[in-house]
Amino acid sequence: xxxxxxxxxxxxxxxxxxxxxxxGSGYSFSSFWIGWVRQMPGKGLEWMGIIYxxxxxxxxxxxxxxxxTISADKSITTxxxxxxxxxxxxxxxxxxxxxxxxxxxxxxYWGQGTLVTVSx
Amino acid sequence: xxxxxxxxxVSAAPGQKVTISxxxxxxxxGNNSVSWYQQPxxxxxxxxxxxxxxxxxGIPDRFSGSKSGTSATLGITGLQTGDEADYYCGTWDGGxxxxxxxxxxxxxxx
Numbered sequence: 001x002x003x004x005x006x007x008x009x010x011x012x013x014x015x016x017x018x019x020x021x022x023x024g025s026g027y028s029f030s031s032f033w034i035g036w037v038r039q040m041p042g043k044g045l046e047w048m049g050i051i052y053x054x055x056x057x058x059x060x061x062x063x064x065x066x067x068x069t070i071s072a073d074k075s076i077t078t079x080x081x082x083x084x085x086x087x088x089x090x091x092x093x094x095x096x097x098x099x100x101x102x103x104x105x106x107x108x109y110w111g112q113g114t115l116v117t118v119s120x
Numbered sequence: 121x122x123x124x125x126x127x128x129x130v131s132a133a134p135g136q137k138v139t140i141s142x143x144x145x146x147x148x149x150g151n152n153s154v155s156w157y158q159q160p161x162x163x164x165x166x167x168x169x170x171x172x173x174x175x176x177x178g179i180p181d182r183f184s185g186s187k188s189g190t191s192a193t194l195g196i197t198g199l200q201t202g203d204e205a206d207y208y209c210g211t212w213d214g215g216x217x218x219x220x221x222x223x224x225x226x227x228x229x230x
Contacts, residue, residue: 047219104152104212106170
């Protein structure tokens with residue numbers, strides 16, 4: 001069974017750093033892209049970027065380039081999303097999702113989401 | 121303001137049919153396949169339709185998708201209260217070089 005299990009909710013202060021994770025199982029982790037999607041409170045889905053764990057090829061949405069870092073460790077089948085200096089506006093639910101080959105390919109499995117709250 | 125345009129809400133009675141539209145442009149829907157996602161309240165999104173018309177295993181045939189030009193449509197027949205959710209269309213945008221989603225449509229089954 002394909003599963004993406006994300007790390008738990010986080011409460012952080014502005015300026016702090018954070019790294020959240022997404023562990024894949026039940027499939028060949030290295031062979032599928034993993035994307036990250038932001039959902040701010042009461043808002044829609046926003047694509048942040050994507051990584052291919054097989055070779056760590058990473059692409060970012062222009063809106064998130066330079067704001068976050070996406071990485072992966074295929075040896076432990078885990079993808080990451082990290083911030084070096086959080087802002088209150090980073091408060092959101094973050095989802096990881098698996099994608100097959102092809103830029104317009106669908107995201108067929110999703111993690112349960114990680115809620116990040118940034119507040120002083 | 122989302123790149124893909126969806127109606128904010130739709131509603132219908134149990135057993136009825138509803139359609140949700142998704143309007144884009146040649147840089148996105150016009151040249152790429154569309155997917156649809158269902159997000160029940162408090163839950164993660166779930167793939168409902170891919171490649172404009174295909175259903176993943178386990179998705180009932182009450183759900184259907186179509187695409188024409190720069191627009192796509194999700195259809196749901198035999199509405200059930202369990203279908204109440206937010207529905208999002210998504211595709212690749214070659215001009216923006218990224219995935220774009222619609223703003224989401226909230227379905228209420230009256």
